[in-house]
Amino acid sequence: MAHAQDILKSPPPRRPPKLTSRRIGIHTSSAGGVENAAERAYRLGCNTFQIFSSSPRQWAPYELARPQCEQMLRLREKYDLKPLVIHTNYLVNLASTTETFLKKSIEAFRGEIERALMLCADYLVLHPGSFKGANREKGLLQTAAAISAASHGLGLAKGGLMILIENTAGAEFSLGGSFEQVAEVIEHVRGQVPVGACIDTCHTHVAGYDIVSEQGFLDTLAQLDATIGLKNVPVWHCNDAKAARGSKLDRHQHIGKGTIGLEPFRRLLNDPRLAHCAFIAETPIDEPGDDRRNVAALKKLVG
Ligand SMILES: [Zn+2]
Ligand SMILES: [Zn+2]
DSSP, rough: OOOOOOOOGGGSSOOOOOOOOSSEEEEOTTTTTTHHHHHHHHHOOEEEEEOOOSSTTTOOOOOOOOHHHHHHHHHHHTTOOOOOOOOTTTTTTTOOOHHHHHHHHHHHHHHHHHHHHHTTOSSSOOOOOOOOOOOOOHEEEHHHHHHHHHHHEOHHHHHHOEEEOOOOOOTTSSSSSHHHHHHHHHHHHTTTOOOOOOOEHHHHHTTTTSSSSHHHHHHHHHHHHHHGGGGGGGEEEEOEEEEOOOOOOOOEEOTTSSSSSHHHHHHHHGGGGTOOEEEEOOOOOOTHHHHHHHHHHHHHHHO
């Protein structure tokens, strides 16, 4: 991500940001400590947000201090920020066929769960992984087994934490390029851990689903309902796409500026079947203020 002007360094807003009937937010920087993300999210006009609870491309374990978690909770209550979504580190691959890498991934994912519980997060988003060296079916089974192993004994249900399997662009060996694959992981894990799905609009589009035409959008939602079930999708990642439908190229674009365009987001945000969902942008920051503009673009679509 480009260097953004940190919203924490500008004076706080004089009036509280206008909110909508939908939960709308953005992936927010945790620079200076995770608790700072809550203040940033509020100033960006969000009523929900997503963070990384550790450095997203490093293995180094990250220890959260109790006061940080308390401050996070205080700010979330003060600003009515819910749900809190945590995105798992990108290095974690629970489908890895390399024993040492799998062990490392399971340990790291266990750390993700522990931090999510400490932060009283509602959801922990996970990419189902890459099956390179095996086959897709084995990969899906292994990811499911690794989720169970990593979460064993941690009390997710008691802590109010749910793991969400995210659909992916489906390139090469990556798992989760179809709703069926995400549903399969969920089926295997269900009963052991609270589990659901996070659906990313960019991934769905470049994986080949039609969400752009009105009929295509309805058909895709029907397919989602028939496989994963709409009630099992509490979080959407709202990203426009730089690449074409079916390209399997995962490049996020600003809302309304890509190959998806504004209308599908309007349909998504106003669909009464999705009123329970949180909608979170993971859009690029090319210019200072892009984060605020993308949140505003989504909010403006709520009718
Ligand atoms: Zn996403
Ligand atoms: Zn993506």
